[in-house]
Amino acid sequence: MKAERxxxxxxxxxxxxxxxxxxxxxxxxxxxxxxxxxxxxxxLVHKTPDSRQRLETMAEMAQALGVLSESDAAVVAKLLANPxxxxxxxx
Numbered sequence: 837m838k839a840e841r842x843x844x845x846x847x848x849x850x851x852x853x854x855x856x857x858x859x860x861x862x863x864x865x866x867x868x869x870x871x872x873x874x875x876x877x878x879x880l881v882h883k884t885p886d887s888r889q890r891l892e893t894m895a896e897m898a899q900a901l902g903v904l905s906e907s908d909a910a911v912v913a914k915l916l917a918n919p920x921x922x923x924x925x926x927x
Contacts, residue, residue, distance in 0.1 A: 868903040
């Protein structure tokens, strides 16, 4: 589509609102990695039993769906194998 601009006599291309909408849908594996990454950061920052449970649940679900790679699962498992100071204080 072409439109005239008051600042210039040239025609310039414009984008309609329908064309501007994104139809990008990330693959399931990327989406799972993002969700688990957010849970991982939450756990590392807050170090609460709730954040640990959230991370464990997300990782288990992603593994069950087959969207979590073995290396990513190993990183999560290694992190969860070592309880944090705050967690041992709550126990």
